Amino acid sequence: MKDCIFCKIATHEIPSEIIYENESHVAFLDINPTTEGMTVVVPKKHFDSDFYSNDAEIICAIMSAARNTAQLLKEKLGCERVLTSIEGMEINHLHVKLYPYYENRSVEDTFRKNEGSLPTKEELRELADKIRS
Numbered sequence: 123m124k125d126c127i128f129c130k131i132a133t134h135e136i137p138s139e140i141i142y143e144n145e146s147h148v149a150f151l152d153i154n155p156t157t158e159g160m161t162v163v164v165p166k167k168h169f170d171s172d173f174y175s176n177d178a179e180i181i182c183a184i185m186s187a188a189r190n191t192a193q194l195l196k197e198k199l200g201c202e203r204v205l206t207s208i209e210g211m212e213i214n215h216l217h218v219k220l221y222p223y224y225e226n227r228s229v230e231d232t233f234r235k236n237e238g239s240l241p242t243k244e245e246l247r248e249l250a251d252k253i254r255s
Contacts, residue, residue, distance in 0.1 A: 126168055126213070126214070126215050127213060127215075128162075128164045128168075128213055128215035128217060129168050129215060131148065131150060131164070132148050132164055132165070132166040133166070138150040138151070138153075139151040139246045139247060139249070139250035140250070141161060141191070141194065141195075141250050141253045141254055142161075142163075142187070142190060142191045142194055144187060144190075145166075146165055146166055146167070146183060146187070147163060147164065147165050147166060147183070147184060147187035148163075148164060148166060149161050149162065149163040149164075149187065149188075149191040149220075150162055150164075151246050151249060151250055152219070153240070153241075153246065154235075154236060154240060155236060155240075155241065156221065156231075156232060156233055156234055156235060156236050157221050157222055157223070157224070157227065157231075157232045158199065158222060158224075158249065159195050159199045159201065159220075159222040159249065159253065160219065160220065160221050160222070161191055161195065161219070161220040162217050162218070162219055162220075163184060163187050163188045163191055163217060163218045163219075163220065164184075164215055164216065164217045164218075165180070165183070165184055165187075165216055168215055168216075169215070169216040170210075170214065170216060171210030171211070171213065171214045171215055171216055171217065172210060173208050173210055173216065176216060180216070184216060184217075184218055185218070187218075188206065188218040188220060191220060192204035192206070192220055194253060195220060195222050195253065196222075198252060198253040198255070199222050199252075199253065201222035201223055201224050202223050202224060202225045203223050204220050204221065204222055204223065205220070205221040205222075205223050205229070205232060205233070206218060206219070206220060206221070207219040207221065207233070221233060
């Protein structure tokens with residue numbers, strides 16, 4: 123889709139901190155995270171964000187990419203687990219949001235919008251480098 127920001131990230135037209143990529147999906151750090159390492163997983167091809175309107179094959183593929191990304195986040199960030207959200211209301215491109223959950227935070231705080239300062243591009247790059255290493 124021509125004006126879709128996630129399509130542009132997936133094709134590397136817009137810079138982002140991609141931490142996982144395979145032939146059909148990319149996962150990148152969210153620029154407005156609610157928790158350290160919050161990540162968005164998207165297919166490289168545009169699919170509707172209404173999750174259940176997609177074919178089972180598409181759903182299974184994005185969940186596999188999300189699982190691989192979640193394992194990477196757990197390994198590199200040492201989080202207890204990774205919480206998942208599939209709501210698709212903000213941007214009309216199929217996506218899965220991953221929220222690293224740390225035992226020193228509540229579940230509510232993990233999902234709560236960040237009211238403090240957002241990470242800088244440099245801080246995001248450093249975190250992405252840690253995850254990619």
